[in-house]
Amino acid sequence: MDYLTKSKINAETLATAQAKGLTITVEHDDDTSAYNPRNHSNSKIVTSVRGRKTFSDDTLSNDLWGNNVTDAAQNYARENGIDFNDMIYITVYGYSHSGLSISASPFSCPWDSGTVGFIFESKKAVREEYGVKRISKKIHQEIVDRLVGEIEDVDYWLNATYYIVSVSDSDDNVECLCGITSDDDKHTSDVALDLIAQIEALEECA
Numbered sequence: 001m002d003y004l005t006k007s008k009i010n011a012e013t014l015a016t017a018q019a020k021g022l023t024i025t026v027e028h029d030d031d032t033s034a035y036n037p038r039n040h041s042n043s044k045i046v047t048s049v050r051g052r053k054t055f056s057d058d059t060l061s062n063d064l065w066g067n068n069v070t071d072a073a074q075n076y077a078r079e080n081g082i083d084f085n086d087m088i089y090i091t092v093y094g095y096s097h098s099g100l101s102i103s104a105s106p107f108s109c110p111w112d113s114g115t116v117g118f119i120f121e122s123k124k125a126v127r128e129e130y131g132v133k134r135i136s137k138k139i140h141q142e143i144v145d146r147l148v149g150e151i152e153d154v155d156y157w158l159n160a161t162y163y164i165v166s167v168s169d170s171d172d173n174v175e176c177l178c179g180i181t182s183d184d185d186k187h188t189s190d191v192a193l194d195l196i197a198q199i200e201a202l203e204e205c206a
Contacts, residue, residue, distance in 0.1 A: 004028070008163065013189040017196060022169050024192050029162035029178050037153040042125055043146075045092060045154070046076055047117030055102070055154050056117060069118050082122075088135075088143050089120035092151060102155045104148040119147050156181075163188065167195040173202050 006014075008026040017024045038045065038057060047056040048065060064075040069091045077084040094100060094116035095107040107113035121143055123135055130139055165188060166176035175195040180188060 002027075004163075008165075008183075008185050008188040009192055010185050010189045013192050017167065017192070020196065020200070022167055022196055022199060024195075025164075025166045025168070026188060026192075027164050027166075029164045029180070032157070032162050032179075035157060035162065035179050037150065037157055041150055042129075043119050043121045043150060045117060045119045045151075046072070047092065055158060060117075069115060073118055073120065086123045087120045088123060088126065088140065088147070089118045090144060090147050090151075091115055092117040092119055100158055102151055102158065104151045119151060121147065165191045165195065167192060167199050169199055169203065171203075173199055175199050175202075 002025070005024055005026045009024050014024065036055070038055065044057045045055065046058045046060050048060055048062050058076075058080075060072055060076050060079075064079065065072045066075060069089070073087060073089050074084050076082070077087060090104055092115070093103050093106050093113060095103070095109060095113040097109075097112045101107075102116065126135055126139065126143055127133065132139065135143075160181045161183070162178070163180040164176055164178045165180055166174055168174040175198040177191055177195060180191060182188060
């Protein structure tokens, strides 16, 4: 039994599987592109950064960045035929040290952190979403809060460790679940127990 399985599945669940003639395997899930929260968002992140995981939707060259994020957003809008006044945007900050973290707020470290981009939504799309002709201060703040939450989601995706939990029997029936992020062995063990139940259901139908 490999170390990853023993460290992620508790002894009780391992004993349950063994008694039923089943094998539990836990391994790293390295193909995490499907879990990227940018796959399901109406906003757009623009950066000049390319790293271990590409989290931005578009890039802006350094020579168009200007002196601040407002300059960058204006230049991006001009280069892409977008009305700058139609953009609701906030700054994206990055911290690079043995990996990359991003935030909607500045990091405390002045050496390894700084502005890496911005995230924006179209006001036209927001008006259509809310069914209004004018974006109120309340709606504007809701969109800003949503953008902050999206940055938090991306940061989690960038730094989470993903696992695949599999259960197999002697007849090569395999049930698995990908994209497990919890390091709590109880959660991983509960996933394994659910998969054991699915394997048993397959065997009953065979």
